Amino acid sequence: MFRPGLDKLPVYGVEEQDWRIKVDANESNRNLPPLVAERVEGRLSYVAFNRYPDIAMTELREEIGRGSGYDIDNVWLGNGSSEILEKLFFLYGGVGRSIVFSVPSFSMYAIYAKISESTAVPVPLEADYTLDKEKILRAAEEHDAKLIVLCNPNNPTGTAIPLTVVEDIVRRAKCPVVVDEAYMEFYGETALPLVAQYPNLIVARTFSKAYGAAGIRAGYVIANEEVIAMLRKVSMPYHINKLTLTVAETIFQMRDEFIPYIQQTIIERERMAAFIETETDITVYPSSTNFLLLKVEGAGELAKYLASIGIAVRSFANAPMLENCIRITIGTTAENDEIMSAIKRWCKGAK
Ligand code: PMP
16 A cells, blocks of 8 residues: 555656657757867766765765855755755655645645645735735744745746845745745846855755756755755765766856856747737736746647647646646747747637
């Protein structure tokens, strides 16, 4: 017999198919920049496959610490930020312990709450998907929360929480606050410098989005030493493999190479938003990420139409608080051109 309740968990599924244009998972629309790829290939040829990786992951943690203004003891790594988030739910949650997060947001928060046997306290965002900090703080107080999760900017709505609001929540909360900054590079504001000031602040980051490395599964967390020491205790030995460590190190050292891609994505995001708003009746939510959330009558049909011509988007057509919404990751300029004309065609009656 499995542990009660686990069999009811939804599977985190994406439709795996040979899509012509894949804009459903908020990945980067291009592979590593050529200079980075070259360095990665060179370094991988020196990997000692017969030996375990460095258990303390010293080089990458030091590198990230240096680049972020912190010490190695303030940094830990995960198989994607997913693993870090799961571990944080495990560390702070548990039977009878509440974890507060907004909805709609990254669907895995509810699943991590369930797996860790914590009590999930979902707090609805406002109608325009902005966050009311008083509602978060009140929910945390009422439920004696052991952790607050802020997704900034938020997936799948694209909306951002101003840094002043994040800081106010962190200052007033009586529990740790994790800020999931998976899409931060497309927004520009980060809570990272505040970690030095607030021992209850934890910042999670990923290599999967702006750094175009979803395939290596790497994420990191910056927090005070005590939190990092606990994360270390609950991590498996050698949990990040050598290939991932090597590639992530190179990417982090060469992170400036990604700036043109990030800027281009932001320009393309605004170009698409402006086009869809002026050329169609579709509502486009303001986005601080590498994707757009659209609301349109018949969103499910639009997603099906796009799929029929080889374009994968993420449909939330039937999801609570996201009715008639679809999420489209920003692609290359050519891909975006094709997506925009397909959307316009559909709005004019193409099926
Ligand atoms: N947080 C948010 C808000 C996300 O959207 C995602 C990816 N969809 C993740 C965390 C996890 O990303 P990864 O495990 O690839 O770092």
